[in-house]
Amino acid sequence: MEKESRSSLSKLIEAYDKRDLAAIQWSENQGQTVGFLGSEVPEELLIAAGFLPIKVAGTEKTDTRIGSVYLESGFDPMIHAQFTRLVEGSYSYLDHLIVSNSSDALIRSYYYLRALHHVEREVLFPKPFFHDFLHTKFHSSALYNRDRTKDLINQIEVWTGEPLREERIVEAIKTCNETRTLLKKMDSFRRCEQPRISGVHALKIIGASMFMEKVEFNNLLKQYLDKVSEMPVIKGVRLFVTGSSHEHTQFYEAIEREQAVIVGEDHENGSRYYEGLVDQEVDPIDGIVDRYHYRFNPSSQATVSERVASLSENVVAAKAQGVISFIYRSDDAPSWDFPEQKKILDKLGIPVLLLDKQDYKVADEKGLRKKLNQFIDEIKRNSSKNINIEGERND
Amino acid sequence: MTEPHTSAKKDTRGTQRGTASVKRLNTPKLATAYQKEWFLSLREKVEAGEPLAFVNADVPQEIFRAMDIPYVVNQWWSSVCSAKQMSPYYLDLLNEHGYRQDLCRYCSLSLASAFDTEPEKGPWGGLPKPTVAVTRLTCDSQSKIFELWSKKFGVNFYALENTVPREIPNNWWELAPDKWEQLFEPHRLDHMLEDFKGLIRFLEINTGKVFSETKFKKVLQLVNEQAEYNRKTRDLISKTKPSPVSITDTVPAVMVPQWQRGTQWAVDIAKHLYEEVKGLIEAGEAVCKNERVRLMWLGRGLWFNLGFYQHFEKKYDASFMWSIYLALASDAYARYGEDPLRTLASRFVGMEDMLHMPPWNSDWYVKEAKNNNIQGAVHIISDSCTMSAGGTYFVKKAFEEANIPLLQLHADPVDSRGWDNDVMTAKIEDFIENEIGVKPC
Numbered sequence: 001m002e003k004e005s006r007s008s009l010s011k012l013i014e015a016y017d018k019r020d021l022a023a024i025q026w027s028e029n030q031g032q033t034v035g036f037l038g039s040e041v042p043e044e045l046l047i048a049a050g051f052l053p054i055k056v057a058g059t060e061k062t063d064t065r066i067g068s069v070y071l072e073s074g075f076d077p078m079i080h081a082q083f084t085r086l087v088e089g090s091y092s093y094l095d096h097l098i099v100s101n102s103s104d105a106l107i108r109s110y111y112y113l114r115a116l117h118h119v120e121r122e123v124l125f126p127k128p129f130f131h132d133f134l135h136t137k138f139h140s141s142a143l144y145n146r147d148r149t150k151d152l153i154n155q156i157e158v159w160t161g162e163p164l165r166e167e168r169i170v171e172a173i174k175t176c177n178e179t180r181t182l183l184k185k186m187d188s189f190r191r192c193e194q195p196r197i198s199g200v201h202a203l204k205i206i207g208a209s210m211f212m213e214k215v216e217f218n219n220l221l222k223q224y225l226d227k228v229s230e231m232p233v234i235k236g237v238r239l240f241v242t243g244s245s246h247e248h249t250q251f252y253e254a255i256e257r258e259q260a261v262i263v264g265e266d267h268e269n270g271s272r273y274y275e276g277l278v279d280q281e282v283d284p285i286d287g288i289v290d291r292y293h294y295r296f297n298p299s300s301q302a303t304v305s306e307r308v309a310s311l312s313e314n315v316v317a318a319k320a321q322g323v324i325s326f327i328y329r330s331d332d333a334p335s336w337d338f339p340e341q342k343k344i345l346d347k348l349g350i351p352v353l354l355l356d357k358q359d360y361k362v363a364d365e366k367g368l369r370k371k372l373n374q375f376i377d378e379i380k381r382n383s384s385k386n387i388n389i390e391g392e393r394n395d
Numbered sequence: 396m397t398e399p400h401t402s403a404k405k406d407t408r409g410t411q412r413g414t415a416s417v418k419r420l421n422t423p424k425l426a427t428a429y430q431k432e433w434f435l436s437l438r439e440k441v442e443a444g445e446p447l448a449f450v451n452a453d454v455p456q457e458i459f460r461a462m463d464i465p466y467v468v469n470q471w472w473s474s475v476c477s478a479k480q481m482s483p484y485y486l487d488l489l490n491e492h493g494y495r496q497d498l499c500r501y502c503s504l505s506l507a508s509a510f511d512t513e514p515e516k517g518p519w520g521g522l523p524k525p526t527v528a529v530t531r532l533t534c535d536s537q538s539k540i541f542e543l544w545s546k547k548f549g550v551n552f553y554a555l556e557n558t559v560p561r562e563i564p565n566n567w568w569e570l571a572p573d574k575w576e577q578l579f580e581p582h583r584l585d586h587m588l589e590d591f592k593g594l595i596r597f598l599e600i601n602t603g604k605v606f607s608e609t610k611f612k613k614v615l616q617l618v619n620e621q622a623e624y625n626r627k628t629r630d631l632i633s634k635t636k637p638s639p640v641s642i643t644d645t646v647p648a649v650m651v652p653q654w655q656r657g658t659q660w661a662v663d664i665a666k667h668l669y670e671e672v673k674g675l676i677e678a679g680e681a682v683c684k685n686e687r688v689r690l691m692w693l694g695r696g697l698w699f700n701l702g703f704y705q706h707f708e709k710k711y712d713a714s715f716m717w718s719i720y721l722a723l724a725s726d727a728y729a730r731y732g733e734d735p736l737r738t739l740a741s742r743f744v745g746m747e748d749m750l751h752m753p754p755w756n757s758d759w760y761v762k763e764a765k766n767n768n769i770q771g772a773v774h775i776i777s778d779s780c781t782m783s784a785g786g787t788y789f790v791k792k793a794f795e796e797a798n799i800p801l802l803q804l805h806a807d808p809v810d811s812r813g814w815d816n817d818v819m820t821a822k823i824e825d826f827i828e829n830e831i832g833v834k835p836c
């Protein structure tokens with residue numbers, strides 16, 4: 001039993017670790033692949049068109065210096081990694097590329113990608129299409145987002161050469177909703193009193209859903225979840241990760257080596273990816289737009305108070321004993337959030353560790369371990385006093 | 396003349412201070428005197444109960460003008476604090492409140508000054524308490540800064556959205572004044588129009604003021620007149636060798652009225668600048684009579700150290716005669732159209748593209764470099780701002796293709812704490828001597 005669950009897990013992990021494999025196979029056998037950058041690209045529409053959507057992502061092996069030739073040092077290193085993989089040709093198998101406006105650096109990167117097509121003789125990635133999706137919750141933004149989503153559909157129809165049929169969209173919505181529901185269920189095995197899924201595995205599983213075909217992913221995740229209650233309980237201090245996003249697991253691994261378990265996070269490669277379902281009772285375009293529009297925003301698109309509210313809510317729900325704010329260098333948005341987030345965490349009696357100006361890869365492993373160790377030890381020492389989370393003890 | 400090498404002095408708090416520039420023209424003096432008067436009268440009005448809006452540079456100030464709502468521009472206030480050598484003190488305050496040292500220094504000075512327990516000790520008695528705050532979401536930090544700031548004062552804030560173009564136009568500067576419907580995609584203009592309507596309603600409710608369509612049309616007309624004078628001034632300077640003025644003259648002469656645009660005073664001062672420059676040319680005056688190098692300063696002005704540029708005039712007969720400020724005021728502001736609010740939207744919708752996005756900005760820089768017979772460009776890049784660098788790679792490439800030497804320098808234009816005058820001077824000297832090939836006089 002446990003073996004079966006492990007083998008579905010290892011397949012998911014493989015999809016995460018070899019993140020281009022499924023897409024390369026797809027483009028060799030089935031059809032077109034579409035890379036997406038940014039978290040507002042509605043995968044439903046791409047799936048409905050018969051494409052395989054794949055998230056453009058760096059890896060811990062990416063040499064970000066290649067992207068840095070083109071990008072500003074004021075852009076965060078994750079963008080440098082993603083950009084590197086595009087310009088170095090790792091995504092030359094893609095048929096199309098869509099960028100959305102998840103952050104200022106990403107918007108600017110879109111201009112740069114497009115400008116490369118304009119000024120360089122040879123580029124190794126498709127001409128990018130921009131999906132302009134606004135984040136303020138004003139009605140005018142909701143209408144704008146609907147129109148841009150229709151533009152995206154028009155573009156998809158140009159790519160496929162045929163109309164995008166509504167029943168295909170409805171079908172794709174069901175598939176993606178199932179993915180989200182399953183991931184949400186997985187999340188419950190992290191947040192519960194006795195977590196059985198580590199942060200590293202969770203990050204890999206969530207990530208795998210962006211690198212492989214969704215129906216296959218859903219089947220594997222179902223198999224894994226069926227058996228997960230038989231897995232051993234993971235002991236350790238319960239931590240929540242906020243700040244910048246993570247598209248490789250180096251940092252999570254460093255934490256979980258120190259007798260701690262990551263029970264939640266609020267970045268876009270974590271729980272935000274599966275937050276909120278598309279309403280299946282309404283017009284499919286309305287449903288899709290609303291789902292992407294009304295989720296809680298990532299730091300880059302949210303006010304400080306929105307981030308404070310979502311962090312405290314999530315941290316309490318995850319019964320976290322401590323929070324780590326991990327922020328890449330030049331990732332300004334979470335740095336603006338931090339001082340106010342700390343105030344609320346102080347009020348809740350939840351300690352927080354700020355790891356600021358971080359590189360894309362863990363640079364000083366020894367130094368990091370030392371800081372993590374101190375932080376975790378301090379939580380352990382104080383855990384008997386730490387009864388602020390819904391009045392429960394956390395150890 | 397001040398010699399920045401020797402006069403970039405340390406103040407009592409150990410911070411390197413910049414130098415003020417030597418004034419060649421009377422217009423900047425008039426402008427700076429006016430802005431102080433204006434600010435003091437604004438204080439009085441606000442203390443007497445008038446509303447005050449605190450707005451970001453890329454917010455349509457014409458709307459506030461038409462509604463008679465006094466406003467202070469975030470970046471203008473930054474430049475004032477910086478020129479008064481107060482940025483180190485304010486930025487230190489921000490750091491004491493938990494914000495890291497290199498966080499958005501260009502736009503956070505006003506927020507920083509709000510942490511001051513003695514705000515009245517700020518420039519000209521400090522910023523008075525605002526009624527509303529308005530920004531535009533052109534980078535991730537704007538909504539953070541403005542929300543934190545507005546909470547500090549317990550006032551409402553409005554965030555205008557920013558949309559992204561899909562098309563790359565050729566020669567946007569030719570289309571902008573009259574053919575902007577062709578230049579900007581209609582859905583972007585439509586959205587901005589809606590957003591402006593929302594802003595007007597927000598201001599009506601929060602300030603009790605009225606939006607006068609008649610006044611608005613007048614304001615738009617005045618802004619165009621101001622832009623026309625700026626264009627004439629720019630064209631005059633660009634074709635005159637040796638250059639009659641340097642950017643230390645034109646930056647304050649253009650920027651102070653830029654924040655007053657839509658007033659008769661701003662038109663008059665733009666006209667005054669034009670006439671003064673023309674007078675200088677007629678009298679045979681120049682920055683360097685024996686001009687050997689014409690230089691471009693790409694990026695934000697060095698507000699705390701405007702005197703910096705004068706060293707190169709003396710040593711090399713090199714004039715920094717071009718900055719984005721006059722050039723943008725000439726090419727990016729004038730708009731003519733039937734529907735006033737949509738016409739205004741066309742002024743703002745692509746501002747970010749023109750300034751910071753390649754190839755919009757790089758094409759324009761090269762066009763300006765050629766028109767001004769530029770021999771070298773110094774591009775200042777602030778690493779603490781995602782926005783400002785604006786396609787470093789593409790700017791470099793565009794200059795390479797145009798065969799114009801370019802030096803890219805990393806420095807923060809408002810934070811004097813990290814400015815090393817000697818190093819920066821040496822880099823520019825090396826550039827002039829070895830890339831442009833001009834030796835000291």
Ligand code: SF4
Binds near residue numbers: 332498501536537780
């Ligand atoms: S990123 Fe630049 S423009 Fe934006 S708030 Fe920071 S300093 Fe200002």
